[in-house]
Amino acid sequence: MRQFHVLLALLVAWLLAPLAIQTGGTFNLFIFAFINLVLVVGLALLFGYAGQISLGQAGFYGIGAYMAAILSTRMELPPFIGLIAAIIVPAAVGYVIGRPVLRLRGYYLAMVTAALGLILHTIFVEWVDVTGGYSGITGIPALSIGSLTARSPLIMYYLSGAVAFMVMGLALRLVDTAYGRAMRTMRESDMAARACGIPTSKLKAEVFALSAGMSGLAGALYAQYVGFVSPESFTIDASINLLLALAVGGVSSLWGAAFGAFLLTFMPEWFHELQNAYGLVLGAVVVVMLTLEPRGLWGILLRLRALLEKRRQVAPA
Amino acid sequence: MKVEIDDVGVRFGGLWANKNVSFSFEGPSITAVIGPNGAGKSTLFNVITGFIKPTTGEVRLRGRRISGLAPERVAGEGIGRTFQIPEICHEMSVQDNVLVGAHRHIGGNLFSQLLNVGASARREHEAHDRVEAILKDTRLWELRDQPAGILPLGRVRLLEIARALASEPDLLLLDEAASGLNSQETAELADFIRTLPSRGISVLLIEHNVHFVMELARTVAVLDHGQLIAVGSPEDVRGNEAVISAYLGKRKT
Amino acid sequence: MSSAEILQLVITGLTVGSIYALVGLGFNLIFNATDVINFAQGEFVVLGGILTAVAIGTVGLPLWLAAIVAIVLVAALGALIDFAAISRVKRGSVMTLAMITLGLAVIVKTSLLLWVGPDPLYFDPFTPGPPIRILGAVLQLQAIWVIGVGVLVMIALKFFFSHSRMGREMLACAIDREAAQLMGINVRATVRWSFILSGALGALAGVLITPLTNATYDQGFTLALKGFAACALGGFGRASSAILGGFALGLIEAASVAVLPSGLKDSVALSVLILALIIRPAGLLGGREERRHTQAM
Numbered sequence: 001m002r003q004f005h006v007l008l009a010l011l012v013a014w015l016l017a018p019l020a021i022q023t024g025g026t027f028n029l030f031i032f033a034f035i036n037l038v039l040v041v042g043l044a045l046l047f048g049y050a051g052q053i054s055l056g057q058a059g060f061y062g063i064g065a066y067m068a069a070i071l072s073t074r075m076e077l078p079p080f081i082g083l084i085a086a087i088i089v090p091a092a093v094g095y096v097i098g099r100p101v102l103r104l105r106g107y108y109l110a111m112v113t114a115a116l117g118l119i120l121h122t123i124f125v126e127w128v129d130v131t132g133g134y135s136g137i138t139g140i141p142a143l144s145i146g147s148l149t150a151r152s153p154l155i156m157y158y159l160s161g162a163v164a165f166m167v168m169g170l171a172l173r174l175v176d177t178a179y180g181r182a183m184r185t186m187r188e189s190d191m192a193a194r195a196c197g198i199p200t201s202k203l204k205a206e207v208f209a210l211s212a213g214m215s216g217l218a219g220a221l222y223a224q225y226v227g228f229v230s231p232e233s234f235t236i237d238a239s240i241n242l243l244l245a246l247a248v249g250g251v252s253s254l255w256g257a258a259f260g261a262f263l264l265t266f267m268p269e270w271f272h273e274l275q276n277a278y279g280l281v282l283g284a285v286v287v288v289m290l291t292l293e294p295r296g297l298w299g300i301l302l303r304l305r306a307l308l309e310k311r312r313q314v315a316p317a
Numbered sequence: 318m319k320v321e322i323d324d325v326g327v328r329f330g331g332l333w334a335n336k337n338v339s340f341s342f343e344g345p346s347i348t349a350v351i352g353p354n355g356a357g358k359s360t361l362f363n364v365i366t367g368f369i370k371p372t373t374g375e376v377r378l379r380g381r382r383i384s385g386l387a388p389e390r391v392a393g394e395g396i397g398r399t400f401q402i403p404e405i406c407h408e409m410s411v412q413d414n415v416l417v418g419a420h421r422h423i424g425g426n427l428f429s430q431l432l433n434v435g436a437s438a439r440r441e442h443e444a445h446d447r448v449e450a451i452l453k454d455t456r457l458w459e460l461r462d463q464p465a466g467i468l469p470l471g472r473v474r475l476l477e478i479a480r481a482l483a484s485e486p487d488l489l490l491l492d493e494a495a496s497g498l499n500s501q502e503t504a505e506l507a508d509f510i511r512t513l514p515s516r517g518i519s520v521l522l523i524e525h526n527v528h529f530v531m532e533l534a535r536t537v538a539v540l541d542h543g544q545l546i547a548v549g550s551p552e553d554v555r556g557n558e559a560v561i562s563a564y565l566g567k568r569k570t
Numbered sequence: 571m572s573s574a575e576i577l578q579l580v581i582t583g584l585t586v587g588s589i590y591a592l593v594g595l596g597f598n599l600i601f602n603a604t605d606v607i608n609f610a611q612g613e614f615v616v617l618g619g620i621l622t623a624v625a626i627g628t629v630g631l632p633l634w635l636a637a638i639v640a641i642v643l644v645a646a647l648g649a650l651i652d653f654a655a656i657s658r659v660k661r662g663s664v665m666t667l668a669m670i671t672l673g674l675a676v677i678v679k680t681s682l683l684l685w686v687g688p689d690p691l692y693f694d695p696f697t698p699g700p701p702i703r704i705l706g707a708v709l710q711l712q713a714i715w716v717i718g719v720g721v722l723v724m725i726a727l728k729f730f731f732s733h734s735r736m737g738r739e740m741l742a743c744a745i746d747r748e749a750a751q752l753m754g755i756n757v758r759a760t761v762r763w764s765f766i767l768s769g770a771l772g773a774l775a776g777v778l779i780t781p782l783t784n785a786t787y788d789q790g791f792t793l794a795l796k797g798f799a800a801c802a803l804g805g806f807g808r809a810s811s812a813i814l815g816g817f818a819l820g821l822i823e824a825a826s827v828a829v830l831p832s833g834l835k836d837s838v839a840l841s842v843l844i845l846a847l848i849i850r851p852a853g854l855l856g857g858r859e860e861r862r863h864t865q866a867m
Contacts, residue, residue, distance in 0.1 A: 053665065053668075097844070097848075100847070100848040101844075101847055101848060104847065106607075107607040107668065107798075108802070108847055110607070110668075111607075111795060111798045111799070111802070112843070112844050114791075114795055115795060115799070115840035115841070115843050115844055116840075116844065118795070118836060118837065118840055119837045119840055119841060122833065122834060122836065122837045123837075125833075126831075126833055170431055174431060177427075177430040177431060177433075177441075178416070178419075178423040178430055178437070178441060178444075179427055179430050179431075181409070181413050181416055181417045181420070182417060182420050184406060184408070184409055184413075185406050185409070185414075185417045187406075188404075188405075188406045188407070188408070189404035189405075189406065191368065191388070191400065192400070192404035192405070192406075192417075193417070194367075194368075194387070194388035194389045194392070195366065195388055195392055195397070195398050195400075195404075195481075196389075196392060196397075196417050196418050196421070196480065196484060197389050197392035197420055197421035197484060198389055198417075198420055198421075199387075199389045200389070206427075210427075236791060240672060240675075240676065240791075243669070243672065244669065244672060244673060244676070247669040247672075247673075251665065251666075251669070276680065276683055276684060277684055278680075279676050279677070279680030279683070280677055280680045280681065282673075282676055283673045283674065283675075283676035283677030283680065284673075284677060285673075286669065286670065286672070286673030286676070287670055287673045287674060287677070290655075290659070290666050290670050290673070291654070291655050291658050291670065294659060294666040
């Protein structure tokens, strides 16, 4: 499939890119872009298949990060146990909440996840004994094999990149599986799906759990790389930004999610002189983009492609 | 395979959409439910397929109660259906739409499907073969890669039937499948439906088009105002006084 | 707990509940007309409070004029949002519209931060004077304003919906938009008016509550969430449900402060929302979602 060819080409570019990258700062950006990609693709899967939006992605991200942090510092367990917990705990929470709430159409999940995100943030802040409150948890030991440690920008570039590519690849592959077909049907017609034997509320909850688990994984990566976690990375604003990133990139497309994630990471860099005023840029980009092309950057790409095909047809052979 | 509809009643607010509906049929055969608009035919279908819980009575398949089960469980019992207003996925290809029907036979968990390994990979393959046969039967094979949204209504109805057939049902419920079709399409549909019992599939039809039904069905049940006013062979029903006045009475107003 | 404490709790609960009800009503208006959740609803409230504070403090207007100016400006903002963004997006992409309101919420919040800074703004209560003591509980004069004006507005809205042409048109759109259009109702205008009215309601809530709680640039989203909780608690779709839900939420929140540390106050209200949706999605009164569900079958 063409999309896999594109992915492969990007993979090669990714593998070779460190030859050209000079500064640690650039590695930093790419690492966060990959982490954001996992987060935003999770949102895309949720919207694409369950038709709902989540405003709590940062909350699950936080659970993952704190799980990784707490298990490896307070409880002194090996880092990769923290990684597994970081995936499973948010996924479980997602499933439990998703099962009853996803049955409802409309914005209920959006609001429930927003509420959940705020509650989680409060927990991160108030439960000082476990989470360290505002100061958070420091000194998180990094995953390491021999001398290769997750704390090093180059290693993390490859690790987070590998995770990102794997997530993209699996998400693209999902479309052609029975699960993928079931979910696409569920999206357009809940009745038709159920008439075919598809347990739609269970499946929607599973998608939500998947999305939450992915966020947890992203959180663990973050904790590993940065070495400390604190509540200010996991606010409702972070969740809102992730959702807006998806909207700008293209809410109905995995590639749109990828665009959005990169935009979300790189835009603050481009506008970093603005500091507080950056929110204006983000908001303005969202409003203008969605008003002109609801399908986001991906939609613009589709329009370009349609335009090029028209030209090709008009021009003599 | 026996289907028993036993004293089914459905109440919405103060209104009985179905009341004391009782009849049964055995398969493989073709049975029809007819009646004027608003007679409660679709409600009965929704009760059988689990989309509505009956207020009274029950529906039994092979002696076991299926009414009150969730639609996905009813589908698992071997009942497939189409919808009065077709519910297809416009963005997905014709083939993918039909493959969804085979979902319950593919199984496997998410990972084995993603990696295309194990038993689910084999069953996916088998499903593709089965769907190919169905698509050729319904003459949708040439259109298999087209997005379903481009199909005209006649083909869309066939697509829904194909999807229901992909689940290998014992009982197929067709909700106004001939509605909106021209006479050639209607004749082709009738021919196709006629072949199903010989493949072991029973058909229960809801229809407005009384001619269409009389040629096909072995048993005809007539509903009016939610109640069963006649049931029997097409000849019996055609001469039935209550049926005639139900239709004539409707035409006057 | 003594009866004085309980009474105090009820007073506090009704006061904040009145605000939540007003926010919920604003949500309801827009949702009924467009199926869109206006994520910027909370910002309308914050704007109302801050604009009034600035008008009094910096421009020197008297309270009544400042409040009117603030309400009119926010109502105009509502109209602008509809004109510039909502009306231009093709119909059917409801999620897109919701995302746009989210982007707008970010714009408003950032603008406020840049304009007035992160510190809370404040202005004096409508009527000066010491609070009234009733049976051992303390009733702030401003609280009487909040509850009183709130209730008056709710009654006025009821009349608006049942007796005025525009109100009835809005109701018709809420029940079935296509049918309303076929009957000749100008849906576009209805949408615009629902944004204007929603803005005005939000700003009014802000004007009422600021003397009691101050206005800070980042209160908007949490308020919006609570307004949504009010609608969900009561049952989406009907105005009276939003009102009931708002007061219920306010009382629950006030009660929780008596038992738990105040830092958890918001979390309690939000947990109530989550639990309510899980246990009884149709809300206390049974709302539109439930009706839609059965009709779909």
